[in-house]
Amino acid sequence: MKRKLIALVLLILPLNMLFAQGSSKHPLNISLWDPVALSPCDSMSTTNATFGFSSKTYKLKGVGINLFAHFNEKAVNGFTLNGAGEFLKGNMTGAEISGLFNVVSGHMHGLQIATVQNTNVLHSKGVMLAGITNFTIGDAQGVQIAGITNMAGSHFSGVQLSSAVNIASSSSDLFQMAGLVNVCAEPINGIQISLGNYAGGVNGIQLGLLNLCGGDVRGVQIGIINHSKDTSAVKIGLVNISPRTRIQLLAFGGNTTKINTAVRFKNHHTYSILGIGTHYLGLNDRFSGSLFYRAGAELPLTKKLSLSSDAGFSHIENFNNEDLTTPERMYSLQLRLNIEYHPLNRLGIFASGGYAHTRYYKAHRIYENKPVIELGIVLF
Template sequence: MKLNTIMISMFLSGCLLAGTTPFYAQVRNNKGLKKGVNLAVNITNKKKEPPRTYVNLGLISNYPCLNGVGLNVISSITHYHSQGFQVAGITNVTGLNATGFQFSGIANVTGKNTKGIAIAGLMNVNGNSMSGLGISALGNVAGLNENGISISGLINIAGRNSSGVNIAGLANITRRTQEGLIIGGLMNVAGETMNGIQLTSLLNVAGTKNNGVQLAGLGNIAVENRGLQLGIANYGEQNKGLQAGIANVSSQTSKGLQLGIVNISQDSAAHQIGCVNINPMTRVQMIVSSGNLNKINVAVRFKNRHTYTELGGGAFYLNTDYKLSASAFYRGGVYCSLLPRLELSADAGFYHIETLDNKHEGLPARLYALQPRINLEYRMGRKIGIFASGGYSWTRQYGHSRMFDHKATFEAGIVLF
């Protein structure tokens, strides 16, 4: 905190000694900055309008234009244009445009455009656009466009568009369009359209369209996704591209593909591949069943037009020598109607089994089972049905190829809702 206070004080002191502040860089009617203290040796051509300074060496400089080299201990203020090599211990301030190389201990401030290389200990600030390379410890700010490479320890901000490579320790924020490679430590935000690659550890946002690639450790958000969203959670009001993650959500049109554990869409024509797929046509049902292996089971079934998935748990019966074990299972299958109330289906299930007290009898603590089945289901009414299943089960220990058990299975139960 003390170090930050000292640096800010030095910055403000340099501005005051120079007879201006960075806020004057917002030039009115192209008249440049106000005249101020000049403690420097200059080689200047006064015949031109405005006068041109070719060599500038001093403590504090305040002059119309730089066309050459400027070296100052505290600050360098050019009222109009700066072209060439400009170095200051605290600040470089240019009223209109800066072209070439700028280096300052704290800040480079340009009223309109910067073209070239700008390196600052804290910030680079441009009233209009930055084209080239901008490097700062805290942030790079452009009132309109950032074009080229912007690297900052915290944040890069563009008031209109950004293109090229933007790298920030905290966030990259663009009011309209982002193009190119955008890397943010925590967040990337495009107010309207994203046409490149957004890469971050936390969150990517495209306010209107994502036409490129959004890669996030946590989540991606776009009003309309036309490209790729890859993260733990992905959201797009309209998904016309690919969403891949643990959870994918599309609240309106979904003409693209959702690939994940849980896929949710408000479009009944959505293309979904996952463990749980939910759309307006999905029927959510509860199943209670029992069988020779699965003694007591409760499951939730997500039934779509021709496919279904099940998540459930219950008691798993190994054989007469052991006590009941606990299981959690997942099933996926397909079905077709034989008669108005009779359906035929086939599915395959994976069971994770915790042997509980049986592990004290020499059993492995955890097993898994694979079970394919064929099922017949009869609908007794709109919200109730019964079913019977037959199949086979292979039970193994994790990490071992040896078969623990295998046998035929049968199961029956009721379907609610």
């Protein structure tokens, strides 16, 4: 009997010494809702593990698992798992996983996972995964992956991936990939891939349908429309615009479409043209038209006279007016040689001659091959 009593005392004594160190140590907390808890939160407490429906701790060094939420006043160093959210007034080091929100008012170093949103107020470093939005106010470094939007209000270095929008105020090293738009207000050193991209400057690559750069490009822009304030930038696209690009309006008619309007983007001795034409001749009396793109080069002969040549693609739309010999839509590959005269700086006239090869989209048949003749004016 004495031996059993001595053994029981030896077991209780270490636990008693642990709790006797003062109110600063709360190894275990079971909480329904603060202050209904085994170890209510106080300004001197450090908790090693907290479990319950909703709990509040001052400092957590260990594990926190709550069906609803966890609230922390000072700091968390460890792992937390919450059904709804994690709300920290202080710093977080470790991993936090929540069903809805993670909010850290201090510094965040580690991993954040939330189905709705992760928010960090001060400096953050690590990985943020959110079903909808990741949002950092202070400087951030690491990886942001969101279902819809990533936003960095200050300097961000790392990777942003989302289905819709990535936004960074500034960055040194950045990789952005989004389904719709990437934005960095200041110059970046890195890569942007999206339908639309904007950066204050680019030392790297912009890849998208629309690429805009507010400064210099030390790299390449690849897209349908590329714009920069750097005249020496490398642009690969259908329309390339720089400060020296001259944007002109063309109005002309010809033996393929009766009335045509187009915009020409002229860069030194090269140019591209985007336009629309109505009533494609030879189809029928009902409405038809075409959308076309041309790219070419110009050779000045005198100050007012020049020769140019271009190749183009034209989509021909007959809408619902097809018949046995005329399909609903076709395409045409065209080559032209042009002569242009400018009696005034902002007014010119031109004549074009060339050849068009027109085919069906579906039948893989030739609709027609014929010469092309056009006459028109140039404005601006």
